[in-house]
Amino acid sequence: MPENTPKNNRKDSNIRRANRVIQTRSAILMVVMGVVMFAVLFAKLYSLQIRRHEELQSRAVSQQTRSTVVSANRGTIYDRNGNVLAISATAETVFLSPLELAEQLNDKENPAAWTREGLAAALSEILEVSEESILKKMDRTYSQYEVLKLRAEEDVADRVRQYVNENKIHGVYLVTDAKRYYPYGSLAAHVIGFVGDDNTGLYGLEAEYESQLEGETGLVITAKDNAGNDMLYEYEQYFDAHDGNNIVTTLDATVQYYLEKGLEGLVDQFLAENGAAGVVLNAKTGAVLAMASYPNFDLNHFSDIADPGLQQQIDSGEATLGEMQLKQWRNKCLNDTYEPGSTSKILTLSAALEEGVIDLNTTVNCGGSISVSGSTIYCSNKAGHGLQSLKESVGNSCNPAFITYGLRLGTAKFYQYMRSFGLLSGTDIDLAGEATGIFIPEPSFTQLDLACYAFGQNFNVTPVALIAAQAACINGGYLHSPYLVEQILDDQGNVVFQHDTTPVRQVISEETSAKVRDCLEYVVAQGTGKNGQVAGYRIGGKTGTADKGNSGDVVVSFLCFAPADDPEIIMLLTLDTPSRNTGTYVSGGQMVAPMASTVMGEILPYLGMEPTYSAEELLGIDTTVPNAVDMAVDEAKAALQEKGFTCRIVGKGDTITDQTPAGGAIIPRNSTVVLYAGAEKPDTPCIVPNLLGRSPADANTTATNAGLLIRFTGATATGSGSIRVLGQSEEAGTEVAAGTVITVRLGDTSVLD
């Protein structure tokens, strides 16, 4: 029993007070520690895990994952027949780590089994890189990455790999890379273009369609720990690489080849200083079948100067490599403009006919010159053409006549037609770098300007803009933008783009266009374009010879199309600054038209256009010689005559023992086949006579007398006394077997533009 004393009471109250203090303060602590503190922590966690979740998560993902790039294959470029013009293939870049190599060479404990010089020599041999340059790179021992060869072929890479493995070398590495191949080398080089070291298009279609061709690189995302190793459990995400789209162009490799062969021949023959350009279009759609510029280059080595003339300028110090590279990369069809000269008379003719200021019955007198606004402009024939019909004026390419037609149109109309033909704005072709023409602005376009423009002088256009306008004149009046890409296919082969062939506008009527075709067919049949004739085909065309300012240099050109009544193909060839010393009169009709004839003669049958020969032409068409050996003489004669050949029998035997040419040979139908009946076939070779400058009949006789056969190409129209042999396939003086067919190109040397 506790004593009830004041002292005890005080003690009790002290104890109670102490207990109460502990109780109260413990209770407060309970709330603070058990509730308040956790509420604070919750608020912080909420802000981190909910409000900043996305931000922090993306940081987490970016540091925890590794993405490996899966490169996409660049799309392939095809011609219209599926021939590959540009394709990507795997290649490997060889590089070395000088640091690692030096470490091994300096390792005294495990001496390397190879030497510095030995490695350099071996790599130099495999990679075709100079030994000094390799040794120099090996000396940069601070570096771990020195490229020895970019995009080595696979077999070269394999040899490097083998060498490195055999000799246990650490520090020579290969990384897979893509390399662009151009199977046709220089073919259509300016159009296809090329890619740079980083595999992106730099030029041509490669650059224009970069976004389509490049594809989409893929990713593999793997979770990694902070040391960069894959995490213990799998976490992988794939984003597939999408290969680039494939491009089907309108180009036809064969047509392109014929065109380039022709241009090269032109440049070589006439020593053209500034090269040549040529475009072949589908006349009805504007599809570019071929486009070539000369000088050209090899796409697989686009930095090397391919043309000896350009290389010589570098060697002589006249020009730098860079300048000459730019020159060989120029697409003269597109990047450069020129004064078109008489080929643009087609446009004047079309506009004047459409506006009704002239018609097929119009006659015009040419006195050799015409006076416009006080200036006298001369005709190319200073004696004058006299009174001509419309067709004749076109056939003569008469300047005063066309100035007359232009003046009848008036400046406003003329200017409007230039705009309608798309000359002022350019063609919108799907290739980068199209230049726009140079024209006097409409407000300051005078009568005198009009007079010059009417026959194609004093303004500049690109060949491609001109041919697009000319195509409109002859295809029924429809202006099409020339285009190079017909289709774009994705990597699965689905068509993702198809060219729309809707014309930009109709510039002239179908009727006017028919009249223009008529006039232009006359040009080739009877006029300045005679040398552009192709046996078996109706060709329309127009020659052109234009002064380059007042330099005295000219650009000669020829525009032609076939068939003349329903054009499928239109071609423009230009030759810039031909030499005046080749013995050929400097004009489009003399220089370019014959080559146009050759090229068209190859293109048209290739494109499946059947020739229709006139009776006269029929005599000259190629026929296979039947084998008459062992036949009775009469029998043989009959067999040959049935094919259209003439026979000459040598010897007195009953059966044929030999023949010239042998059975199976293809020779012109009007040739003579020599049959030997017991007589010995002479095996002395024949000497090719000089046929140049002879008339066709003379040439034929000379060749036959020499024991040779002859095939004529080029101008075929008879009735003109001025047709002469312009070229022969075998040079005079060479020895050939008897019965060899000599191909002879005919042309009219009298025609003037």
Add this chain to the structure above:
Amino acid sequence: MAQEKRKLSQEAIERRRQAERKNLLAGKGAMDLPFLLLTVLLTAIGLIMLFSASFPSAYYESGNAAYYFKRQLIFAVAGFVAMLFVGKVNYQRWRGAAMALMAVSAFLLILVVIPGVGVTVNNATRWLGKPGVFTFQPSEIAKLAVIVYFADSISKKKEKMLTIRQGVLPYAFILAAIAALMLLEPHLSGAILIVGTGIIMMSVGGLPGWMIGLGFGGVGVVAVLYVKLVEKGILSYGASRITMWKNPWIDPINDGYQMVQSLIAIGSGGLLGVGLGKGRQKFLYLPEEHNDFIFAVVCEELGLIGACVIMLIFSLLIIRGFWIALHARDRFGALLVVGIITHLGLQTFLNIAVVTGLVPATGISLPFFSYGGTALMLQLVEMGIVLSVSRQIPAPRNG
């Protein structure tokens, strides 16, 4: 007869009361079941999370993914046994051990700072023993010693706690001495915890209210002043710690690295987490992922929901702990529990606050979760003391 019978039964009741009393004094009442269950639950969850957080490091370091887990499990089992044992022991016996504990702690704390004796890890000499075999922190013993000694001493002082000479100076001296020794190691975070726990025990034990207000106010003013001075560039000590606390992203590679990685781990967990065991930050990104920053792994893998559940368990354990203190049979028991639970609460709060960037970084481990066998065992022993106190709570009187 009836009177005799009544007398008999009264004797019987008296005997029974005396027996009960004896039993209670011997510590034979029932342990507090909620507290025991919450402790076991936290230990179990802690072990699971430790396994999850430590297996990448364990795998990379030793090739055995369960290396840390196994060691921790052994200590957890031993700790559990120790907890039950301590729970059976009458907590009054700790009174007698108070002085001895203080003496041993002082000796060990001096021993550890003698050059060449202690074990040094990361420029801090906090451990005794043989590395890799058995090490322990003398500061853990000191913590227990302070709690036991303060509970014993304060419970005896009653109103004397109101005087500065009796209520403040002796304790301040002890705390200052221990803190000084620990700062020599250095072990700032441990010192903060012990000093904080000591001051709170003094406060609960009866310091005058004005003194408490002044104390906490003073600490607050000093803290704010320190941060301001560092920001102004006048103070340079701990400057980088303060800068990184305010914005770790300005140097995510070096000084801010640990904080940034912790925030990334927590933030990327979101509401639901990436899934138990599926965390990625523990793959060599987050340093101390199975020690001080294990809670970041918890947040990443279990999300806000998982983290809250775990914090709720901690909260319930703390509340139940204080409930036991409030119902303790005597002031010594109450103060003992207040000390232990306060220490637990402070440590938990500071750990999570550091991991989430709420306070500047110091090395404080998370009770029941962080790797460390002796610490876990000692933690469980302390829980045993609380359980021992809970056994002597008088049964509520029925009317």
